Structures are given as structure tokens and as C-alpha cells.
Amino acid sequence: MKKNIINLLINREDYQKYENLFERLKLTATILTIILAILFTYFYISIKNKFNIYEKMNLQKKTYLQMLTNRRGDEAKINYIEKKYSDLKNFLKDDASSVTYFEILSDSIKNSSESARLKSLEVDKTRNTSFTITFSVFEKMMDFLKFAESEVFLNNFENISLKNLIIVGDNKSQENYELSFTGKFIPVKPENNEK
Numbered sequence: 001m002k003k004n005i006i007n008l009l010i011n012r013e014d015y016q017k018y019e020n021l022f023e024r025l026k027l028t029a030t031i032l033t034i035i036l037a038i039l040f041t042y043f044y045i046s047i048k049n050k051f052n053i054y055e056k057m058n059l060q061k062k063t064y065l066q067m068l069t070n071r072r073g074d075e076a077k078i079n080y081i082e083k084k085y086s087d088l089k090n091f092l093k094d095d096a097s098s099v100t101y102f103e104i105l106s107d108s109i110k111n112s113s114e115s116a117r118l119k120s121l122e123v124d125k126t127r128n129t130s131f132t133i134t135f136s137v138f139e140k141m142m143d144f145l146k147f148a149e150s151e152v153f154l155n156n157f158e159n160i161s162l163k164n165l166i167i168v169g170d171n172k173s174q175e176n177y178e179l180s181f182t183g184k185f186i187p188v189k190p191e192n193n194e195k
Contacts, residue, residue, distance in 0.1 A: 098123040101185050104156050109133060112147035115140040119178065127185040130163070135177040144179070158184040 101123050109116045119132040135141040145162075147153055154160065160183030169175035 097188070100188050101127070101129065104185070104188065105131060108147075108153050108156060109144075111152070112144045113140045116144050123185065127158075127187065128183075129185055130180065130182045132178055132180045135179075136174060138175075138177060141177045141179065148181075156186060158186055160184075 098121070102118075102121055105121060106118060109118055113135070115135055115137050117134050119134045121129065121131040123129045133144065135144065148160075148162075160181055162179060163182045164178075164180035166178040166180070167175055168178060
């Protein structure tokens with residue numbers, strides 16, 4: 001073997017030791033560089049993926065914010081509808097169901113006399129009522145008063161009393177008779193009540 005370089009500083013045994021050490025260092029550095037390159041690549045790809053997810057979510061957020069801004073009018077309409085719905089629920093809770101009581105009273109009046117007409121009706125939520133019935137013929141009014149004392153009519157009320165009798169008109173023209181009652185209806189559930 002031919003030597004090109006003469007090493008005068010170290011003897012051959014020490015040089016072999018150092019050469020082996022440097023070979024190991026070079027191998028360790030190469031392995032370490034490969035491991036670091038793999039770790040760097042892994043973290044780079046991982047961070048890039050997370051950044052892409054973040055960008056995608058940020059873009060979705062901007063899209064949703066834009067849609068929300070465009071839908072402000074719809075939100076106001078929904079709030080308006082919600083308020084009206086709560087008002088309706090409160091109204092139904094306090095409603096006296098006057099239509100049901102009007103139908104009961106109208107049916108009773110029709111059964112008693114064809115000339116009787118319901119002029120006015122007031123019902124509050126405690127079912128207290130006052131109503132006025134008009135007649136054009138005195139005899140029909142008397143028939144109704146007899147009917148008002150019957151069980152068929154009285155079964156619709158917890159209590160009822162005749163408040164007033166008014167004769168409207170003069171001797172030359174047609175007279176009308178008005179009977180005013182006050183009382184309290186029995187509790188009746190309306191047929192089309194809300195759940």
C-alpha cells in the first residue's frame with residue numbers, strides 16, 4: 001500500500017483510534033440528520049395541515065358571518081313572530097272564550113223565540129256576563145221570560161238575574177222591549193281550544 005500523506009503529529013495507533021471515532025461521529029451525525037429531517041418533515045406537514053384546516057374554518061366563519069349579516073332582516077322577522085306568538089299565548093291564557101258563550105246564548109234565545117235578538121253581550125275571563133235581548137212583540141218577551149225560568153236556560157249559568165226592562169219607542173210607532181241580564185256562565189271549554 002502506498003501512502004500519499006505522512007502524518008508526523010500522531011503515531012499510527014492514535015490516528016486509527018481518532019479515525020474510528022470520527023467515523024462513528026460521522027455516522028451518528030448522518031443518522032441524527034436523517035432523524036431530524038424526518039421530524040422536521042413530519043412537523044412541517046402536520047403544521048401545514050392544521051394551518052389548512054384553520055384557513056378552511058376561517059373561510060367558513062367569514063361565510064357564516066356574511067350570511068348572518070345578510071339575514072339580519074330575517075332575524076328581526078323571527079323575533080317579531082316570536083313576540084306575536086308569546087302575545088297570542090298570553091291572550092289565549094286570559095281569553096274568556098266569549099265565542100263559545102255567545103253560541104250558547106244565541107242557541108238558547110233561538111229556541112225560546114224567533115223575534116228575540118241578542119243586542120249586546122259582555123263576558124270577562126271569570127265568566128261574569130251581562131247581555132241585552134230585544135223583542136218587538138210584548139207577548140214574545142213574556143214567552144222568553146217564562147223560558148228564562150226553565151231548566152234548559154238556567155243550566156247554562158251558575159247564577160243569573162234580570163237587571164233591567166226597558167221599553168223603547170212611543171205610542172204611534174212600533175215599541176221595542178229590552179231585557180238586560182247579569183250573571184255568570186258555567187265553565188265550558190271551547191271546541192277549538194289550543195293545546
